[in-house]
Amino acid sequence: MKRIKAIYPGSFDPPTNGHLDLIERGSKIFDELVVAILRNPEKDPLFSVADRRKMLEAMTAGFDNVSVDTFDGLTVDYALRVEARVILRGIRAISDYEYELQMALMNRKLQPGLETVFMMPAEKYSYLSSRLVREVAQLGGSIECLVPDLVAQKLREKMDVAHKFANGEQPLPSETKIRTRKKRS
Ligand SMILES: Nc1ncnc2c1ncn2[C@@H]1O[C@H](COP(=O)(O)OP(=O)(O)O)[C@@H](O)[C@H]1O
Ligand SMILES: [Mg+2]
Structure with missing residues (x-):
């Protein structure tokens, strides 16, 4: 059977229990999951990329198939580079849907071989950002x-x-x- 590697890209500034909920769900259905922190020079983050990486590494230490990485540039290019076939994203409420759909379709246009998979967090995290x-x-x-x-x-x-x-x-x-x-x- 083919092994499926997914990336979970985002800002994670800071990582929350909602992110963790999604990571846990993702780790159960993908063979490998890479939490990928976007190094975005335009945003003015509260935490440095190094800090966010450390926090995510500690949070995911218990998952054998989860790792943490950083990237810049296009998400699809990064996915290709690490040979991932799936981009995992979270949908909390209808308000996320429009933006996420737009991005997923743009990413599909850029890289038709990649699938975006959406997951919903536990209800108690659906208001958390x-x-x-x-x-x-x-x-x-x-x-x-x-x-x-x-x-x-x-x-x-x-x-x-x-x-x-x-x-x-x-x-x-x-x-x-x-x-x-x-x-x-
Ligand atoms: N509470 C949450 N429950 C589920 N998914 C979430 C939650 N918070 C954020 N996410 C999802 O995690 C991903 C990364 O979010 P975020 O760190 O805000 O980065 P971005 O800058 O890409 O939005 C997005 O798909 C977002 O919808
Ligand atoms: Mg966000």
Whole structure:
């Protein structure tokens, strides 16, 4: 039987329990799954690619057939390079559908041999996005059930550093590349 390798591309800024749910589902139906972080110079990410990679590697350490990689350029070119036949994407709500459909059809036009496969996360993650997690964390809300513990910890560290900056304290040398938040009046 043919072995089927899939890539799961995305920003993962930060990875959430919704991403993890999809990875788990994907790992059950594909022989091999590569979580592929897009190195997108246009976006201004909260976490560096190296940080996101570390978090995803820790989150997926328990899955034998899942690995983590980074890429730039066209997703279809990357898929071809690593000899994947499937692009895995998640659909949470109708709102995802239009954009995802457009992208899947464009990717098919670029590379007809590649299939995009959509999976739905557990219902409890259907409202969860990295953007919301970032916003809630930045405003001091609890993100405990939305991301794995190690990601929550990383987010807290980021927010602490941002807070220090906002209060005019000297950050540690390691505390670079963070977003600052204006001090509340
Ligand atoms: N909570 C979630 N449940 C299921 N799929 C999700 C969830 N959050 C994101 N995804 C899916 O994971 C993929 C990567 O998402 P994301 O990290 O936001 O990167 P992108 O910048 O490509 O949208 C997308 O297919 C997205 O729909
Ligand atoms: Mg997204």
